[in-house]
Amino acid sequence: MEISRIRALRGPNLWSRHTVIEALAQCAPEERLIDSISGFEARLRARFPEIGPMCPIGQEDDISVAHALAFAALGLQAQAGCPVSFCVTSPTVETGTYQLVFEYTEEAVGRLALELAESLCRAARDDAPFDLEGALARLRELDEDVRLGPSTGAIVQAAVARGIPYRRLTASSLVQFGWGSRQRRIQAAETDTTCAISEAIAQDKDLTKTLLEAAGVPVPLGRIVTDAEAGWAAACEIGLPVVVKPRDGNQGKGVTVNILTREHFMAVYGAAAAISEEVLVERFIPGHDYRLLVVGNRLVAAARREPPHVVGDGVHTVGELVAQVNSDPRRGEGHATSLTRIRLDDIALARLAVQDYSADSIPAIGERVVLRNNANLSTGGTATDVTDDVHPDVAARAVEAAQMIGLDICGVDAVCQTVHKPLEEQGGGIVEVNAAPGLRMHLMPSYGKGQPVGEAIVSALFPPGEDGRIPIVAVTGTNGKTTTVRLIAHFLALAGKRVGMTATDGVYVQGRRIDTGDCSGPKSARNILLHPDVDAAVLETARGGLLREGLAFDRCKVAVVTNIGMGDHLGLNFITTVEDLAVLKQVVVQNVAPDGVAVLNACDPKCVEMSIHCPGSVIFFAGESHHPIIAAHRAQGNRVVYLDGDCLVAALGDSEQRLPLAEIPLTRGGTIRFQIENAMAATATAWALELDWNVIRRGLHSFDSTAQNVPGRFNLFDYRGATLIADYGHNPDAILALVRAVDALPAQRRIVVISGAGDRRDEDIREQTRTLGAAFDEAILYQDQCQRGRAEGEVLALLREGLRDAPRTRDITEITGEFLAIDIALSHLKPGDLCLILIDQVEEALAHIARRIAES
Secondary structure, three states: OOEEEEEEEEEOOOOOOEEEEEEEEEOHHHOOHHHHHHOOHHHHHHOOHOOOOOOOOOHHHOOOOHHHHHHHHHHHHOOOOOOOOEEEEOOOOOHHHHEEEEOOOOOEEEHHHHHHHHHHHHHHHHHHOHHHHHHHHHHHHHHHOOOHHHHHHHHHHHHHHHHEEEEOOOOOEEEEEHHHHHHHEEOOEEEEOOOHHHHHHHHEEHHHHHHHHOOOOOOOEEEOOOOHHHHHHHHHOOOEEEEEEEEEOOOOOOEEEEEHHHHHHHHHHHHHHHHOOOOEEOOOOEEEEEEEEEEOOEEEEEEEEEEOEOOOOOOOOHHHHHHHHHHOEEEEOOOOOOOEOOOOOOHEEEEEHHHOOOOOOOOOOOOEEOOOOOOOOOOOOOEEOOHHHHHHHHHHHHHHHHHOOOOOEEEEEEEOOOOOOHHHHHHOOOEEEOOOOOOOOOOOOOOOOOOOHHHHHHHOOOOOOOEEEEEEEEEOOOHHHHHHHHHHHHHHHOOOEEEEEOOOOOEOOOEEEEEEEEEEEEEHHHHHHHOOOEEEEEOOOOHHHHHHHHOOOEEEEEEEOOOOOOOOOOEEEOOOOOOHHHHHHHHHHHHHEEEEEEEOOOOOOHHHHHHHHOOOOOEEEEEEOOOOOHHHHOOOOOOEEEEEEEEEEEOOEEEEEEEHHHOOHHOOOOOHHHHHHHHHHHHHHHHHHOHHHHHHHHHHHOOOOOOOOOOOOOOOEEEOOEEEEEEOOOOHHHHHHHHHHOOOOOOOOOEEEEOOOOOHHHHHHHHHHHHHOOOOOOOEEEEOOOOOOOOHHHHHHHHHHHHHOOOOOOEEEEEEOOHHHHHHHHHHHHOEEEEEEEEHHHHHHHHHHHHHHHHH
16 A cells, blocks of 8 residues: 655645545555455454454445545544544546545644554554554654643633634644735734833842832842842841742742751852742742732633642652652643642652651651642642632732733732731732733642633633624636635725735735745645734635645635536546535535525526535526526525616615626626626626625726736736737636627637647647637637646647547648747737637736737
């Protein structure tokens, strides 16, 4: 078996709404049925008993090694703790080649799972050993490394529960919520409004105390020192016991509390000095350590933290007791688990010495031995939720502290005997204020209930009723996508929206092109949704991007399918029939928001079939008022757009908006049929977006198919009294539509300039000139710049074959080079003639035509 073309589909896709890995597997004849490999399934299950059933019920006789591979990749992730469940394996039109698809939650983990699953299947085939525990350990370790930490993960989960889209921007914790101008960003428990100055203040513990004291918040007396002797002198002056901490630090690093002796002071001073040259010595406040979490202007959680400690049993040493505590499965390294392992480092050994213990001492039964006096979870401490116990005055002091420093999310550390009473009554105080506070102790406290702190942060970012979404319009189909996209964007701009648009010629923000090339895929769409100056997005959505990565969004406000027709690019990537293509294009309809709309072509049966898969409502459009789909849809109280004589009509029940074709220059007074369809699709979309009808009328009236508005889409020019039409038509449906449009224009003699895209089927290339042969007197065939896998002259030969029995075309010229073909056509033109130029290099060809017109 050989694995090839591994893809990560990062959005809703042909197979599922889940993120999935898709791979091709080429199976040898004996691998196409696992029963053909004696003992294979038994050996596979012996090595991985949890693999489960390997195919849907009823297809047990069709299980290949590819099926086993896909289910192994899924099962390995599931056994490693990843929440995955979706898997499918499908044979392709190529005998022995399968598409295997399985869900992932972290892409790197999914890719590794496929690699390990392949090793598992080979081991089962060859009766070789396979280290299942080692494989699962690798997956767990990688998953822990790449997945979001508990703080960021909790915020993301809360956002998802609210229907707020998110995108992870880095491999660490930088996450964007929402799209475009409504986006917000976080990094762990920091937001895009967290002030850098406030963070710097919180980092400076001495400055923090000064500001809190000025605000009337109780804080302990303290002093900055720069060497151990000066520190001890300060401790004696302040009064023992004292606390030593680095002036700049976090996560309790270098902090030691309750220091009573010079020896203890000197032993721990170096830990603080290693982090910061300036060390803060302050009075020790007896009591418990509390973390108070402030979000915005309210306290949302509180936890009592206990320092890492062990309890003696009269048998085991301190070191052995630490090992026992660390064996708790809740304890791990870093922040991935609810608790952190206790470390027997220099600070812990110094604290033991103060208690007359060492790591080899055996504490008496019930003796509590403290390993550190700071209670941070990151150093092995535990937390008990006390949110419901906090006195209003204590909560108020915490909020005052956060606001004095200027932090929107703030971890306030208070030391006092209890949170049931005000700090002042019990001699308590606030000892630190922390930016980007860890949320783990509130989400997964050692004791007590977890608090919904993720929801609190999301609510601060997005008030109730807001979801961070901007309107997304996704436009797909065989033909007309680009014109429809540009007209919709024109409507939205007239409505005052800052529009982001992707199309086959670039990415645009507010009419300015920020990227070039074919930008109709998900990468360009994601860039638009990242842009902070975009109020609405109109995204051309081509088949290639859907196959490569899936959609760039989880759902859209409007999905437009212009048509399917005879299809395009058939035979590529296992999309071999019009039915296959329709299923793929249907993905955008399936991912319409529940309050969204699908705009579908009622004259295309494949588009009509998509309507039942739309989670929202449907607007049908058609070129005739009495079309049965239009009539039935309207009778059912739904919206329709159709052509009635010389007007477009948008109707709902008895209410109608009539839009004269004479006022829609795109349609050339109603003579260009395919432009009428594009105008109807765009009008229906504007209606779905609830744009004002005056805006829609102005938009239709002010938009035409010029080379500036819609490059390469039926651009008309005058050349010495002859009519030139430049168009990017590149499939049989497009050619047929162009011929009908040209037939409506007067001309004495008609010339066509055409090439063919090498990645189309032979029959599709022939069909183009077969259609043109009945409409044009002269054909100039050219070989374009990129043959897309074809041999030299092969495309020209296919085009010539299509003209073999042409009823009208008599003069045929073959040229190498697009611009030379254009020049020859122009030299043949006389006043009153018409020339259709089917361009390949759109911008370059239009520029060339413009120069020739200027020179004439």
